[in-house]
Amino acid sequence: MTERLVVIGGDAAGMSAASQARRHRGPGELEIVAFERGNRTSYSACGIPYWLGGVVDDAERLIARSPEQHRRRGIDVRMRTEVTEIDLDRRRVRSRDLERGDTAWTEFDHLVIATGAVPVRPPLPGIDASNVHGVQTLDDGEAVLRSLAGNPRRAVVVGAGYIGVEMAEALLRRGLEVTVLERAPQPMTTLDPDMGALVREAMTEFGIQVVNGAAVTELRTDGDGRATTVLTSDGSEYPADIVVLGLGSRPNTALAEAAGLPLGESGGLLTDVSMRVRGTEGVWAGGDCVEVLNLVSGATQHIPLGTHANKHGQVIGANVGGGYATFPGVVGTAISKVCDLEIGRTGLLEEEARAVGFRFVTATIESTSRAGYYPPTAPMTVKVLAELRTGRLLGVQIVGRENAGKRVDIGAVALTAGMTVEQMTGLDLGYAPPFSPVWDPVLLAARRATRAVAEDMRANG
Amino acid sequence: MTERLVVIGGDAAGMSAASQARRHRGPGELEIVAFERGNRTSYSACGIPYWLGGVVDDAERLIARSPEQHRRRGIDVRMRTEVTEIDLDRRRVRSRDLERGDTAWTEFDHLVIATGAVPVRPPLPGIDASNVHGVQTLDDGEAVLRSLAGNPRRAVVVGAGYIGVEMAEALLRRGLEVTVLERAPQPMTTLDPDMGALVREAMTEFGIQVVNGAAVTELRTDGDGRATTVLTSDGSEYPADIVVLGLGSRPNTALAEAAGLPLGESGGLLTDVSMRVRGTEGVWAGGDCVEVLNLVSGATQHIPLGTHANKHGQVIGANVGGGYATFPGVVGTAISKVCDLEIGRTGLLEEEARAVGFRFVTATIESTSRAGYYPPTAPMTVKVLAELRTGRLLGVQIVGRENAGKRVDIGAVALTAGMTVEQMTGLDLGYAPPFSPVWDPVLLAARRATRAVAEDMRANG
Numbered sequence: 001m002t003e004r005l006v007v008i009g010g011d012a013a014g015m016s017a018a019s020q021a022r023r024h025r026g027p028g029e030l031e032i033v034a035f036e037r038g039n040r041t042s043y044s045a046c047g048i049p050y051w052l053g054g055v056v057d058d059a060e061r062l063i064a065r066s067p068e069q070h071r072r073r074g075i076d077v078r079m080r081t082e083v084t085e086i087d088l089d090r091r092r093v094r095s096r097d098l099e100r101g102d103t104a105w106t107e108f109d110h111l112v113i114a115t116g117a118v119p120v121r122p123p124l125p126g127i128d129a130s131n132v133h134g135v136q137t138l139d140d141g142e143a144v145l146r147s148l149a150g151n152p153r154r155a156v157v158v159g160a161g162y163i164g165v166e167m168a169e170a171l172l173r174r175g176l177e178v179t180v181l182e183r184a185p186q187p188m189t190t191l192d193p194d195m196g197a198l199v200r201e202a203m204t205e206f207g208i209q210v211v212n213g214a215a216v217t218e219l220r221t222d223g224d225g226r227a228t229t230v231l232t233s234d235g236s237e238y239p240a241d242i243v244v245l246g247l248g249s250r251p252n253t254a255l256a257e258a259a260g261l262p263l264g265e266s267g268g269l270l271t272d273v274s275m276r277v278r279g280t281e282g283v284w285a286g287g288d289c290v291e292v293l294n295l296v297s298g299a300t301q302h303i304p305l306g307t308h309a310n311k312h313g314q315v316i317g318a319n320v321g322g323g324y325a326t327f328p329g330v331v332g333t334a335i336s337k338v339c340d341l342e343i344g345r346t347g348l349l350e351e352e353a354r355a356v357g358f359r360f361v362t363a364t365i366e367s368t369s370r371a372g373y374y375p376p377t378a379p380m381t382v383k384v385l386a387e388l389r390t391g392r393l394l395g396v397q398i399v400g401r402e403n404a405g406k407r408v409d410i411g412a413v414a415l416t417a418g419m420t421v422e423q424m425t426g427l428d429l430g431y432a433p434p435f436s437p438v439w440d441p442v443l444l445a446a447r448r449a450t451r452a453v454a455e456d457m458r459a460n461g
Numbered sequence: 462m463t464e465r466l467v468v469i470g471g472d473a474a475g476m477s478a479a480s481q482a483r484r485h486r487g488p489g490e491l492e493i494v495a496f497e498r499g500n501r502t503s504y505s506a507c508g509i510p511y512w513l514g515g516v517v518d519d520a521e522r523l524i525a526r527s528p529e530q531h532r533r534r535g536i537d538v539r540m541r542t543e544v545t546e547i548d549l550d551r552r553r554v555r556s557r558d559l560e561r562g563d564t565a566w567t568e569f570d571h572l573v574i575a576t577g578a579v580p581v582r583p584p585l586p587g588i589d590a591s592n593v594h595g596v597q598t599l600d601d602g603e604a605v606l607r608s609l610a611g612n613p614r615r616a617v618v619v620g621a622g623y624i625g626v627e628m629a630e631a632l633l634r635r636g637l638e639v640t641v642l643e644r645a646p647q648p649m650t651t652l653d654p655d656m657g658a659l660v661r662e663a664m665t666e667f668g669i670q671v672v673n674g675a676a677v678t679e680l681r682t683d684g685d686g687r688a689t690t691v692l693t694s695d696g697s698e699y700p701a702d703i704v705v706l707g708l709g710s711r712p713n714t715a716l717a718e719a720a721g722l723p724l725g726e727s728g729g730l731l732t733d734v735s736m737r738v739r740g741t742e743g744v745w746a747g748g749d750c751v752e753v754l755n756l757v758s759g760a761t762q763h764i765p766l767g768t769h770a771n772k773h774g775q776v777i778g779a780n781v782g783g784g785y786a787t788f789p790g791v792v793g794t795a796i797s798k799v800c801d802l803e804i805g806r807t808g809l810l811e812e813e814a815r816a817v818g819f820r821f822v823t824a825t826i827e828s829t830s831r832a833g834y835y836p837p838t839a840p841m842t843v844k845v846l847a848e849l850r851t852g853r854l855l856g857v858q859i860v861g862r863e864n865a866g867k868r869v870d871i872g873a874v875a876l877t878a879g880m881t882v883e884q885m886t887g888l889d890l891g892y893a894p895p896f897s898p899v900w901d902p903v904l905l906a907a908r909r910a911t912r913a914v915a916e917d918m919r920a921n922g
Contacts, residue, residue: 012899044832044834044894044899046832046892046893046894046899047832047834047835047894050834050835050894050895055835055836056834056835056836061833061834062834162893305892306892306899307889307890307892307897307899307900307901308889310899310900311886311887326887327887328884328887329887329889330889331889332889333889333890333891333892334891334892334893335891335892335893335896336893337893337895337896342896344891346889346891371505371507371508372522373505373508373511373517373522373523374508374511374516374517375516375517403864403867405891405893405896406864406867406868406891406896406897407867407870408891409868409870409871409888409890409891409901410870410871410874412888412889412890412891413871413874413875413878413880413888413890414874414878416878416880416884416887416888416889417874417875417877417878417880419874419877419878423789423877425772426772426787426788426789426790426877427870427873427874427877428768428769428790428791428792428793428794428807428873428877429768429794429870429873429874430794430795430796430805430807430866430867430869430870430873431507431766431767431768431794431795431796432507432623432795432796432797432798432866433505433507433508433511434511434798435796435798435803435866435867436867438473438505438507438767438768438771439768439771440768440870
C-alpha cells in the first residue's frame with residue numbers, strides 16, 4: 001500500500017528529507033507532498049549577504065532546486081500553501097492556499113516538520129519602516145536591493161553576530177558608510193570577549209564603525225515612513241539611510257506547539273537521534289526549527305545552520321525511506337568572515353563551559369597560517385579550552401586571515417572523538433610551507449593548553 | 462651531578478630536542494653538546510623550493526635559529542664537526558673537526574641521533590656534472606642559484622614526487638621551460654594513479670612537460686663537465702641547461718648501523734614510543750633518520766618530514782629533561798602544491814592498504830571548495846578508502862585548487878580517532894558559503910563511501 005509523506009517547509013531540511021526518501025522509495029510506494037508557504041524551495045539563505053554584497057551576481061544562483069525540479073523527481077510541491085494545523089490524532093495536516101484562500105486536510109503516514117526559524121524583530125518604534133530590513137529570505141534580499149537602488153549613503157546594522165558582520169561587509173562593498181550597533185561589549189558573542197575584541201579591531205580597520213554596548217531603543221522615521229535615525233539607550237543617535245537587522249532567529253514552532261509536540265528551552269522541537277520528534281511515531285523534525293544535542297555540553301540548543309538542516313534532512317529521508325540513519329549531535333562549529341578576517345569556533349566558549357559545570361584552562365597563541373617565511377604570512381590567533389585534570393578538549397576559537405577559519409575543523413573532529421589536548425599535540429596534520437608553519441597553529445595552542453593543564457595539576461592537583 | 466646530552470645533527474629533530482631539554486633542565490644540571498657537520502643549524506629544508514622559485518627572497522629567512530642563538534641558550538654547538546663513531550659501551554662519540562682535521566671523544570649520558578636523510582642519487586653517467594643539483598641543503602640551493610645565474614633556458618627535473626613538483630613550479634616561476642621525468646606511470650606516487658593523473662593534467666595545463674614511464678639512464682655532458690642532455694631508457698633525449706634531482710631520500714644511518722643499533726626495512730632507526738632507540742638506555746633518535754609507526758597500516762616506515770622531526774625533538778627533549786612525552790605515530794599525512802594545484806593525502810593508498818591485508822571500497826567525488834555559487838569556485842576531487850564491513854576510514858586523497866589541500870586534516874584526525882566513514886558523515890565541520898559547500902567535500906566523499914560499504918555488504922555480506 002502506498003504511504004504518504006507530508007513535509008511542512010520547502011527548504012533545506014524538508015526538501016532534503018523528501019529527496020532522500022524518494023531515493024529510497026519510488027512513487028508507487030511513497031507519495032510525497034511538500035507544503036511551502038513562500039515562493040521558492042531549497043535555497044541558500046546563508047548566501048544572501050554575498051548576493052547583496054555583489055559577490056554572487058544573481059539570486060537565482062542561491063536556489064539549489066526549484067519547485068519544478070522537485071516535481072520532476074516525484075515530489076508534489078504545493079507552493080504558497082501554508083500548513084495551519086497539525087492533527088496528530090487523525091494524522092493529518094490542514095493547509096491553506098495563500099492565493100485562493102481555500103483550505104484542505106491532507107492525511108499522512110509520515111510527517112516532517114521543517115518550519116525553520118523566524119528572525120528576531122523586537123517591537124521597537126519605527127522597526128516596520130520601509131528601509132528597515134531583515135535578511136532571512138530572498139524576498140528580504142530583494143527589499144534590501146530596492147533600498148540600495150535609492151543610493152543610500154549611511155547604513156546601520158543592528159546586531160554583530162554572523163548575519164550582522166556579513167551584512168556589514170556586504171554594505172561596505174556597496175560603498176556605504178557602515179555602523180554596526182551591538183548590545184554586547186564585543187561583536188561576535190559566539191566568541192569569548194578576548195577573541196571578539198580581535199574582530200572589532202579588524203572591522204574598525206576595514207572602515208566599519210563598531211559600537212558596542214549599544215542597545216537600540218527606537219528608529220526615528222520621516223514623513224514617508226522611512227527610518228532616518230537609530231537611537232540607542234545611552235542617548236546616541238545614528239543617522240541611517242538603510243537599516244539592516246541581524247538579531248538572530250527563533251525556532252518557528254507555533255504550529256508544532258499547538259499540536260502539543262515537545263519543545264526545548266529555546267522553543268525548538270526536541271527529537272531523538274533518528275530525528276523523530278520525541279514521543280511520537282512517524283513525526284520527524286529537522287533544520288532551524290529543532291534543538292540539537294551539543295556533544296560537548298550534553299545539552300540541547302538551537303543552532304540554525306544550513307549544514308545541520310541538510311544532515312537532518314538526509315537522516316529523516318533515510319529513516320522514512322526504510323533505511324537507518326542517525327544525527328549524532330553537534331559540537332558547536334561555526335565559521336564566518338568579514339572582509340578578509342576569518343572567524344571560527346567549535347566546542348564551548350568559557351561562559352558556556354562554566355554554565356554546564358566544566359572547569360578548564362585556556363591557552364591562546366598567535367601564529368601564522370603559513371610558514372613564517374612564506375609570504376604573504378597571515379596572522380592568526382587560536383584559543384583552546386581544555387578541561388582541568390583530564391585535559392579533554394572543550395573548545396577552539398580562531399580569528400585570523402587567509403586559511404585561518406577552516407582550521408576549526410581540526411578541533412571539531414577532535415571534539416567529536418573526545419581527544420585530550422595532549423593527544424592533539426601528536427596529530428599528523430598536513431604540513432608544507434605554503435599551508436602551515438611546521439607546528440600547525442591549532443597544535444601550538446594544544447601544546448600550550450597541555451602545559452597549562454599540567455601546571456594546574458602541579459598547583460592544585 | 463651534571464649530566465651530558467650529546468646531539469648528533471644540528472637540524473630540526475636534534476636542535477628541538479636540545480632546546481626542549483634545556484627548557485626542562487638548566488646548564489647546572491645538563492650540559493648539552495651538539496655536533497653539526499654543516500654550516501647551519503635549524504633551517505627549513507622544506508622551504509628551499511620556494512626560495513629557489515623566488516617566493517622567499519632570502520635563504521636567511523629559512524633559518525629558524527643560528528648556532529649563535531643556540532649557544533646563547535646554553536647549547537654548545539660545534540659546527541663543521543662530524544661524528545664519526547658511536548661507542549655505546551663506553552657511552553661516547555668520536556668527532557672530527559672538518560676544518561682542522563683533529564678528532565676527539567665526547568662522553569654522553571644521553572645521546573640523540575638526528576643525522577637526517579641523504580638524497581637518493583643513482584650512480585648514472587654524468588650525474589656529478591656541475592649543473593646537476595639536489596635540493597636538500599641550503600648549499601644545494603646556492604648551487605642551483607649559481608646555475609640559474611647563467612640564464613639557462615631548459616630545465617629537466619628528475620622525479621615527480623614532492624620535491625620534484627615543487628621544483629618544477631620554482632623553475633617555471635624563474636621563466637624556464639620545464640620537463641619533469643618520472644619513472645612511474647603518473648606523477649606523485651604518493652597518490653593513487655587516478656588521483657596522480659589529475660596532477661599530471663594540471664601540470665601540463667601550467668606549461669610543465671610531464672613525461673611518465675621515463676627512467677633516466679644517463680646525463681650526457683659537454684667538454685666543460687656540464688650536463689646538456691638527459692637520456693631515458695626508451696631512447697628519448699631531453700636537452701637540459703640545468704638538471705634538478707627529486708628522487709627522494711634514505712635515512713642517514715651508517716653511523717648508527719656501525720654502532721649496532723636496530724634499523725628497519727628502509728634503513729631508518731627503530732625507536733619506541735618515547736623515541737628511545739629500541740633496546741637502549743639513554744639513546745634517542747628522531748627526524749629523517751628514523752622509521753615511524755603508521756597507525757593505519759600498523760607498520761613502521763620512513764617519512765622524512767619537518768613536522769615529524771620537530772615533534773620527535775620535543776618528545777626526546779621532554780624525556781631527556783625528566784618529563785614524559787610520547788610520539789604516538791603518524792597517519793601518513795602530506796600536502797603540497799604545484800602552482801595553484803593543491804595535493805593532499807592521509808592514511809593509505811590502495812596499494813598500501815592491500816599490501817597490509819586490508820580489503821576496502823573507494824569513493825571519489827568532485828565538488829568545490831566553496832559554495833557552488835560563491836566565486837571563484839575552485840574544483841576539488843576527494844577520494845576516500847574505507848574498510849569492507851567495518852567501514853573504518855583508511856585514507857583520504859585530495860587534488861584541487863584553493864583551500865583544497867588542508868582539508869586532509871579532517872581525514873588525519875578521523876584516522877587517528879579510528880572513525881568509520883559513516884561516523885564522519887555526521888561531523889560538525891565549519892560551514893559558510895566562502896569556505897565550503899553545505900556538505901564539505903570530505904563529508905560528501907565519506908557519504909559516498911558509506912554507501913559503497915553498504916552495497917558491498919548487500920552483495921557479498
